[in-house]
Amino acid sequence: MSENSPDRPTWDEYWARVGSEDFLAAKNLLELSSIRNDAEQWLEWHQDKQFDDDGNPAGWSDPHPTLDWDAWVADYEETGRGWSSTEHRLFRIVAALVASDERPFPMRETLGYLGSWETEVWRVLVNWGTGGNNREYPGRSTVVPRH
Structure with a gap:
């Protein structure tokens, strides 16, 4: 990295390079x-x-932003977080989308108790x-909020 590179890339710098539908759903x-x-x-x-x-080795690529999803998920599982129960449920959905291992979650207990985020979570997942x-x-369908 150059001396002028910030310590950490920004959220937007990272996501500008991501094209995976799974990861873009996790972002939302x-x-x-x-x-x-x-x-x-x-x-x-990362380089x-x-x-x-x-x-033969010929140097390094230009630096590009990465997010170590597996390390983030492992750290959550090892140390936990002081989040609300709804945030823990949201984390389970995100982890299922981004972790490299198969990560099931209990659908009813997770998707059924998302509080004020429920409609938006379903919109992202349906999309x-x-x-x-x-x-x-x-996507081919959209979620229409109930009135």
């Missing part, structure tokens, strides 16, 4: 709550080793589940 869910601030602590600059055509990417194009 994180932005419903202050757990986003917790996830941001796992942003870091990849570069190799020439013969397979994701019906082929939308939560950025440029919507």
Whole structure:
């Protein structure tokens, strides 16, 4: 990294490079709550080793932002968080979308008790589940709030 690089990339710098529908759904869910601030602590600059055509080391790539999702999830499981029960439920959904292992969660106990975030969580998940990417194009269905 250069001496002028900030210690940690910004939230927007990281997400500008992400195209995965799963991760973009997780982003929208994180932005419903202050757990986003917790996830941001796992942003870091990363460089990849570069190799020439013969397979010899040839330097490093330019720095790019990453978020160590697996480390964030593992840290949550190891140390816990002082969040509300609803934030813990939201975390379970996000972790199921971003963790590299299969991460089931109890649907009724998680999706059924999201309080004031319920409609927005379902909008994000329906968009994701019906082929939308939560950025440029919507899914095949939309959630209409009840009046």
